[in-house]
Amino acid sequence: MVVCICNAIRESDVRAAARQGCATPCQVHQALGRPPKCGKCAAFARTIIDEERAVA
Numbered sequence: 907m908v909v910c911i912c913n914a915i916r917e918s919d920v921r922a923a924a925r926q927g928c929a930t931p932c933q934v935h936q937a938l939g940r941p942p943k944c945g946k947c948a949a950f951a952r953t954i955i956d957e958e959r960a961v962a
Contacts, residue, residue, distance in 0.1 A: 912944055912947070913940040913942075915940065915947070917954060920955065923955075924955040925962065929955065
């Protein structure tokens with residue numbers, strides 16, 4: 907599933923970044939080398955990050 911339409915970031919990308927230590931959507935964008943744009947993905951990305959951090 908695509909999380910960030912502006913940067914074509916998929917759910918699997920966000921999960922992988924969270925497992926590697928990213929704690930915020932901005933950190934995920936940085937880790938993937940893509941600048942945050944509109945911000946509409948932030949809430950969904952945060953949910954995914956929180957899920958991954960809860961499992962770890």
